[in-house]
Amino acid sequence: MNAQPLPQPNSYSFTAPTPWRKSMGHVLLGMALCTLTLRFLWLDYLLPAIGMVLSLWGFRALRRENNWFQGCFVLAVLKISVTVPILIGNTTVLPEMLRDTPIPFALTVLGTLLPLAEAFCLWRALCAAQCAVNRPPHARAAALLTLWYAFLIILALMQASSLLLVGGFFVIYFVLLHRVKRLVTELGTAGYAVCPAPVRVSDGQIALALSAVLVLGGGLGYLFGGSVPMDWHAMETSDEHAEIRAHLLELGFPEAVLNDLTPEDLAACDGALRVAVHTAEYPARLNQSPYMDSHDEYTVKELRLTGVGVQLPGERERWMIFHHFAWLVDPAFYGVESLHILPAYYTGGWNPDGKPTGQVLYDRDGRTFAAPYYALDHQTTHAQDFFGSVRTAPSIFASFSLPKQSARCRGYVAYPIAETVNIPTIVYSSLNYTHQRGWIQYPVVADPAQRGSYWNQNSLFLTIQNILRFYSTESGIDVLS
Structure with a gap:
């Protein structure tokens, strides 16, 4: 804390910012960028990162003025220490692997409370600065800014989504920032000045070092952290x-x-009565649509999708449904592949009769290797239609990764169904295979339930659909193409 007499006006004092105004300018601009959310061009990551660096610069210069500014500096360092690993981790599948642990919740709580604590410390630091120039220590704008962050947490807990409410709330935020800026100017006019703390490393060097860490860490993340772990084992031939x-x-x-079925799934088909099959091959390269129009015929088709229904014996009509994929070429695997199945019981008339099963396989050096899926489970998806109604749908999701040096990559998912009513019902089961066609995505999306469906042929992801539809009667099976 260092109060000095107001300097005499001269040309320099009006053209160059004082260290006090410059430091607080960095702080306020940094706070604004950390709060601003623009969800395009990765600005929701870039702007807060830049804002944290600016706040660090500002509080670094002010950290010896009073204990509260020192507290602000410690919080700024903590924010960057938490954010940098998160930004690097977003180039890997690590967030997906930690999703069911307490770590994401702890990081969310920490990320929510740190701005509130920083605003509180800033308010008390400005009050101490007012005392230094014999002004009443109130800093009302900074106090209201602290309350604003507290109300922001309440709105987040309430999941407020009103555009008018949220928009008005952010207008108030920028008005309060402007009032704090006026307070900073008033303090400077009243004679408050600072001597920036001596440093060995310049602000620019800090920014370059952080940038280097992010670029290097992100590059390593894309190279080595884009695939989920798989429990591969060599398959043995058996009769x-x-x-x-x-x-x-x-x-x-x-x-x-x-040939790709596990012994358990093969045994589940004991006593099979009838079989329904639908298979098709699709192009899956960049800038090739998985569908053909009336004028084009794609000659190169890289992915074969096959749906198989096996009728099982029993008092009720029961079926084992198989969805199988097989790559006919090596498409280059960049990360996590995913399957999304809308099961037959999605449309009614059928009930699930067991858990989904399956495995992934590939060949190397004349041997076949297999592994269970990294994730294979039932989930309930929610979709909002044009009229705002929310529909829930049962889904089966699976995710997996394949080695870079692999051939004849393939796999399947199977699930059993049983009829709910004793009348003939169509079996309708849909497989959506989503293939990742490049490295560049941020953050890395590994959860198939969050990927959705990417029908755009120029997207990083491409979804190819295969539908197994058939109608069973006493005279036979009618497979609908």
Whole structure:
């Protein structure tokens, strides 16, 4: 804390900012950028990061003025220390792997409370600065700014989404920032001046060092952290369930799919009555649509999707549904592949009769390796239609990664269903395979439920759909293309 007489006006004092105004200018601009949310061109990450650096610059110069400014500086360092690992972690699948741990919640709480604590310390620091120039220590604008951050937390907990409410709230925020800026100017006019704390590292060097850490960490994240861990093991040939296998082949079960089934899924088809099959091949390269129009015929098709229904014995009509994918070429795998299945019980008439199962496979050096999916489970998705109504739908999601040096990459998901009513009902099961066609995405999205459907052929992700539809009668099975 250092109060000095007001300097005599001269040309220099009106053209160059004082250290006090310059430091507080960095602080206020940094706070504004940290609060501003623009969700395009990654500005929701870039602007807060720049804002934190500016706040660090400002509080770094003021940290010896009083204990409250020192507290602001410590909080600014803590914010950057938390944010930098998060920004680097967003180039990996680590956030997805930590999703069910307490860490995301702890980081959310910390990220919410730190700005509030920083605003409180700034208010008390400005009150101390007013005392230094014999002014009443109130700093009302800074006090209201602290309350604004407290109300922001309340609105977030209430999940307020009114555009008018949120817009008005941010107008108040920038009005309060302007009032704090006026207070800073008044303090400077009243004679408050600072001597910036001596430093060995300049502000520019700090910014360059942080940028280097982000670029290097992000590059390493994209290179080594973009894939989920898989429990690969070499498959051994076995004659187990040979009779079941031969019977399925006789019914028309595709041999290429049958070869990839686990012994448990093969055994589940014991006593099969009938088989329904639908298979199709699709292009999956960049700038190639997975669908053909009446004028174009794509000659190169890289992905084969096959749907198989196996009718099982029992008093009720029961089916085992298989969705199988097989890459016909090496498409280059950049991260996490995902499957989204709308099961037959999505449309009614059927109930789930067990849990989904399956595995992923690839070949290397004449051997076949298999692994369970990284994630394979039921989830309930919510979608809002044009009229604002929210529909819930049962879904099966699966995610996995494949090695860079692999061939004949393939896999499947199977699930059993049973009829709910004793009348013929169409079986409608849809597979959406989402393929990642490049590295550049930020943040990395590994959860298939958050990816949605990417039908745009120029997108980083491409979703290809295959639908198994068939109608079962006493006379046979009618597969609908």
